[in-house]
Amino acid sequence: MYQYVLKRLLLMIPTLLGAALLVFLLLRLVPGDVCVLRMTGGAGYVDPKAIALCRSELGLDRSYVVQFLTFIWDFVRFDFGKSMWTGRPITEEVGLRFELSLQIAIMATITAIMLAIPLGTISAVKQNTWIDYVVRGFSIAGIAMPSFWLGILIILGLLITTKSVFGSPWMPPIKYVPIWVDPLYNLSMTIFPALATGYRYSAVATRMTRSALLEVLREDYVRTARAKGLVQKLIIRRHALRNALLPVVTIIGIEFAFLMGGLVVTEQVFNLNGLGKLFVASVSNHDYTMTQALVMLVVTIFVVTNFVVDIIYAWLDPRIRYK
Amino acid sequence: MTIATDLGTSIELTDERKPRSRLAATVRFARRNPLGAAGAAVIIVMVVVAAFADFIAPYNPVANAFDRMHEPPSLENWLGTDQYGRDVFSRIVYGSRTALLVGFASSFVGATLGLVLGVASAYFGGKIDLIFQRILDVFMAFPLIILALSVIAIFGTGAENVIIAITIPFIPRCARVVRSSALAIRELPYIDAARANGFSHARIILRHMVPNVMAPFLIMITAFVGQAILLEASLSYLGLGVQEPTPAWGLMLQGGAEEYAESAPWIAIFPGIAISLAVFGFSLFGDALRDELDPRLRSQ
Numbered sequence: 001m002y003q004y005v006l007k008r009l010l011l012m013i014p015t016l017l018g019a020a021l022l023v024f025l026l027l028r029l030v031p032g033d034v035c036v037l038r039m040t041g042g043a044g045y046v047d048p049k050a051i052a053l054c055r056s057e058l059g060l061d062r063s064y065v066v067q068f069l070t071f072i073w074d075f076v077r078f079d080f081g082k083s084m085w086t087g088r089p090i091t092e093e094v095g096l097r098f099e100l101s102l103q104i105a106i107m108a109t110i111t112a113i114m115l116a117i118p119l120g121t122i123s124a125v126k127q128n129t130w131i132d133y134v135v136r137g138f139s140i141a142g143i144a145m146p147s148f149w150l151g152i153l154i155i156l157g158l159l160i161t162t163k164s165v166f167g168s169p170w171m172p173p174i175k176y177v178p179i180w181v182d183p184l185y186n187l188s189m190t191i192f193p194a195l196a197t198g199y200r201y202s203a204v205a206t207r208m209t210r211s212a213l214l215e216v217l218r219e220d221y222v223r224t225a226r227a228k229g230l231v232q233k234l235i236i237r238r239h240a241l242r243n244a245l246l247p248v249v250t251i252i253g254i255e256f257a258f259l260m261g262g263l264v265v266t267e268q269v270f271n272l273n274g275l276g277k278l279f280v281a282s283v284s285n286h287d288y289t290m291t292q293a294l295v296m297l298v299v300t301i302f303v304v305t306n307f308v309v310d311i312i313y314a315w316l317d318p319r320i321r322y323k
Numbered sequence: 324m325t326i327a328t329d330l331g332t333s334i335e336l337t338d339e340r341k342p343r344s345r346l347a348a349t350v351r352f353a354r355r356n357p358l359g360a361a362g363a364a365v366i367i368v369m370v371v372v373a374a375f376a377d378f379i380a381p382y383n384p385v386a387n388a389f390d391r392m393h394e395p396p397s398l399e400n401w402l403g404t405d406q407y408g409r410d411v412f413s414r415i416v417y418g419s420r421t422a423l424l425v426g427f428a429s430s431f432v433g434a435t436l437g438l439v440l441g442v443a444s445a446y447f448g449g450k451i452d453l454i455f456q457r458i459l460d461v462f463m464a465f466p467l468i469i470l471a472l473s474v475i476a477i478f479g480t481g482a483e484n485v486i487i488a489i490t491i492p493f494i495p496r497c498a499r500v501v502r503s504s505a506l507a508i509r510e511l512p513y514i515d516a517a518r519a520n521g522f523s524h525a526r527i528i529l530r531h532m533v534p535n536v537m538a539p540f541l542i543m544i545t546a547f548v549g550q551a552i553l554l555e556a557s558l559s560y561l562g563l564g565v566q567e568p569t570p571a572w573g574l575m576l577q578g579g580a581e582e583y584a585e586s587a588p589w590i591a592i593f594p595g596i597a598i599s600l601a602v603f604g605f606s607l608f609g610d611a612l613r614d615e616l617d618p619r620l621r622s623q
Contacts, residue, residue: 018461026473136358140610144602146553148560149576149595156592159585169585261466265557279469280561283476299464 004314012303019299020075020292024068027288034058034084034286058084060288071292085287093278094293100176101274103186104194104266105259111198112205113252119202120209120248121241125232127214135206142203147262151196151269158192174271193270197262201255208251212244219243246316253309257302352615359611365604373419382410384417385568393587403589405575406582411589415597417570422601425482425555425565429489430547436490437497438540442532444498445505446524452502462495471554475563482571485564489551497543504536538616545612549605556598572598 035054055061059070074081080090123135155171162170172189179186216222217240225235264276275294282290353360372379382400388408396403402411444455462470474488508514509532517527556573558564565571575594583590 014457015460015464018457019464022461022465023473026477030473030476133358140603140606141599143606144549144553145599146556146560146573146595146602148557149591149598152576152591152595156585156588160588163585258466261469264468264472265561268561280472280563283472295465295469298466298469302464302466 001314005311008307008310012307015303016296016299017072020072020296021068023292023295024064024071027283027286027291028064030283030286032286033060034288035060037286038085075296080293081289083282083287083290085282085285085290090290090293093290094275094297097274097278099178100190100272101260101263101267101276103179104190104197104263104272104274105256107190107194108198108201108259109252109256111194112202112255115199115202116205116209116248116252117241117245120206121213121236123206124210124213124217125236135210139203139206142199142206145200146265147196147200148265148269150199151193151266154192154196155269172270174273176273189272193263193266193272196269197259197266200262201259204255205248205252209244209248212247213240216240216244246313250309250313253305254302257298257305260298260301352611356611356614358607359614362604362607362609362611365600366608369419369423369601369604372416373423376416376420380410380413380416382413384409384413384570393583393590395587396589402593403587405590406587411575411593414570414575415572415594418572418575418594418597419601421482421565421569421571422552422555422598425486425489426548426551426601426605429486429551430493430544432486433490433493434497434540434544434547437494437499437543438501438533438536439528440494441498441501442505442528442536445502445509446528446532448509455498456502459495459499462492463499465492467492467550467554468557471558472561472563475558480563480566482565482569485555485558488558489554493547493551497540497547500539500543501536504539505532508532508535542609542613542616545605545609549602549609552598552605553602 033051033055035051035058038054039050052061059067062070080094082089083093086093119135119139123132126132158171159169162168172192173185174189176189177185222235222240225239230239260275262276263274264279266272267274267276268280275297279291279294281287282294386409388404391400391404391408392406394400394404394408400410400412402415405411405414440455444452470492471488474491475484478484478487514527514531517531522531555564555571556576559571559573560577562577565574567574572594576591
């Protein structure tokens with residue numbers, strides 16, 4: 001087991017290094033320069049000396065190899081440096097927005113689980129009945145509907161209902177306040193983006209629950225449970241669901257990492273100042289340090305989630321360890 | 324019907340069960356898989372609308388009409404007009420061209436490149452396969468939209484660049500699935516036979532292995548088209564995809580849709596329905612195709 005954990009741990013290193021190299025190269029392929037943009041807004045003349053000075057201050061005049069090695073070395077020491085655009089420490093800039101994005105991501109995950117497991121279960125138990133078709137239609141609709149459009153519809157619905165009920169239209173607040181300061185205000189802001197993202201996210205998990213449960217329901221031990229006269233409810237809850245949930249948990253775990261990326265669009269709709277918006281802004285500002293830090297954050301979350309999922313699998317199923 | 328006792332009858336039996344014509348096969352498919360047939364119907368409608376957009380659309384999709392801004396749906400403008408007075412229905416009709424172009428081009432190119440790379444990696448095996456797998460890991464760790472946004476930042480916006488931006492994240496996703504199918508094929512005797520005949524690597528890969536992984540390849544393509552349409556809409560919505568005045572569904576939701584959501588909700592509602600229907604159609608059809616071609620993949 002220790003050997004397996006060590007092997008999987010070591011396998012994370014090439015992925016992280018490769019991701020670092022990829023984002024490093026991609027950013028440098030983008031035409032333009034943060035110094036020129038910062039001084040002129042992209043147009044007009046600036047003294048080349050001033051630009052050269054700015055570039056040397058930011059370390060952009062060094063060779064790519066040196067820049068890359070510095071980036072890796074800083075990353076290993078968890079030293080992310082300063083944003084090239086605002087000049088403020090990256091940990092501070094990210095910290096401001098991380099809370100908001102993380103909260104929405106967690107709430108979306110909870111929404112997804114609360115939708116997916118009951119719906120997937122009922123759909124599997126009532127396979128090929130109208131209930132099954134409705135649930136499957138509902139979950140495919142979740143995949144098909146763009147989350148930003150769902151967001152627009154939610155805002156539209158809010159505007160229309162609040163206007164007809166209270167007389168004046170109400171919009172979710174856009175200034176972030178932590179949940180422990182003003183829970184009601186915080187929730188009124190985060191609940192709608194969480195629902196919009198969570199519904200889409202639940203669609204994949206619902207389908208997974210359904211197919212995993214269908215497979216388990218054909219197992220011998222379920223027949224045994226039936227044969228000994230157990231009630232359907234208990235069979236599902238105690239025997240089938242517990243065994244079917246493993247792949248569901250996996251997909252929820254893996255999708256969680258991608259949720260951070262999916263927030264790029266949702267945050268735009270609800271006008272939230274989160275990580276997704278920061279990413280779009282820092283790419284267009286040629287803010288190399290900030291973009292690198294954000295991409296590495298998302299990639300690290302993904303790689304670590306995968307690692308944890310693999311370890312849990314190996315711990316539960318000894319066959320995987322010896323493959 | 325009795326169970327076949329010798330080879331002759333068993334062949335007869337399979338012959339009898341074979342559909343007599345394409346039409347019969349289609350009807351059988353629709354019976355067995357009503358949801359898939361519904362998906363196929365949506366796709367066919369979409370293709371027809373895109374092909375005959377010139378005859379279907381009542382107005383020019385890019386002509387501004389500042390005397391007719393924010394008109395609600397009426398007999399003249401079935402789905403109303405947008406903030407420039409353009410007919411929403413006509414823009415949706417022409418927008419299907421953009422969606423299908425981006426959807427098919429990027430999924431076809433992405434899946435084909437993934438197919439060749441995936442099969443080659445499985446065929447060569449050993450160190451090459453190991454290194455290739457690590458490279459796939461790197462690409463797979465990037466969320467689709469983040470990779471696409473980075474590519475857009477490099478090449479700029481516009482329909483062609485959106486196709487490139489969507490193609491690139493698809494390559495590793497297809498390569499991974501195809502590789503695992505190809506790994507099983509590599510061990511089969513006919514590959515050994517081809518090798519013993521002294522065929523070149525390229526010939527074995529393209530003529531002997533690729534045709535045998537067509538099922539996962541086709542499944543991936545249909546799954547990708549829907550995703551590509553969704554991704555194109557997201558990029559255009561962020562203002563980083565197809566640019567004005569080209570009619571594109573995601574673009575129609577940008578700007579005007581939110582600003583005038585309350586006074587002119589039709590600008591926001593109808594393009595979104597178009598996107599959802601299109602992706603819905605491709606997802607349903609893709610699921611049905613997967614069930615038909617490769618029952619082993621059903622659980623995924």
